[in-house]
Each structure stands twice: as structure tokens, then as C-alpha cells.
Amino acid sequence: MQAAQAKQLDAKSAKEVQTFIEHQHQIQQIQAVVGKITDLCWEKCVSKPGASLTDSEKNCIANCSERFLDTSMFVVNRMQSKQGK
């Protein structure tokens, strides 16, 4: 959709828009990961929603997020090492 409209722009502006869109895609990917982690860690850490998040819940969510990212790297490394054999 934007590609067709971008043809109306001069080359310099079109390039700027393209760079911007690529950057936005990166942001979108990060937001997707944040969403996935939030869904998973919500299940693990918040059993009964209260008037605010307790310190225990916050710590659990923070740890959960970090461990999920560690897990992701672990899986990538292990699968890459298996392919190397």
C-alpha cells in the first residue's frame, strides 16, 4: 500500500520512508517478543490479579523475561551446534 504511494515521492524522500519502515519493522518484531513474553510470564507469575503488582510478581516477571531470552539463545546455540556436526 505504502509502496504505491511512495512512487509519488522524490527518490530521496522515498529512501527515507523505506529506512523508516525497516526501522519500524524492527520495532514491531520487538513488540511481538514483548507480547509473547508477557503472555507466558503472566501465566507463570500472576495467579490472582490484585490492586497492583506485588514486588514478588514484578521480580518473577523480570526473571521470567530474562530466562526466556536466555532460553531462546540456548535453543539457537544448541541447534546450530548440532548442525555443525
Add this chain to the structure above:
Amino acid sequence: MDGKVTKDSLIAQVKSEMETQLMQDIYNSITSKCFIKCVSRPADKLDKAEQVCLAKCVDRFVDSRQVVTDTMIDRGSRSGDK
């Protein structure tokens, strides 16, 4: 306005569409998660207890997402210092 596409208008349009998509995704997550947490036995309407639970659930889920975001930012800035 003559309807001419400008760089700024395109950028504003992309931002707006992405914002809408993000809100939609979050809305879908919260609705599913909080339905599971708060409506254990669906009856002929949402009772007061369920509504109170849902209100807290929505707010706490949003808070939780913020904790996740902050954690990822901290992690990102830590690895950037290496």
C-alpha cells in the same frame, strides 16, 4: 490539502497503522488471559465479582507488559556496554 503524498504523511500513516495493530494484539491477549482468569463458570451475564476481577486483571496485565519492556531495555543496555 491537494491529496499529494508527502514523506511526512506516509510516515504518519505507517506509525498510525502500526499503533493500531499493536493495540489490537494487546487487546486480544488481555481479553483471552483475563477471560481465563476471571470467568470460570460463564453464566447469563458477567456478575460484579467477575467485573471487579476483570478490571484488576486488565490493569495488572498492562503493568506486567511494562515490566517485561523495562526488563528488555535493561538487558539491551547491559549487553551494549560489553
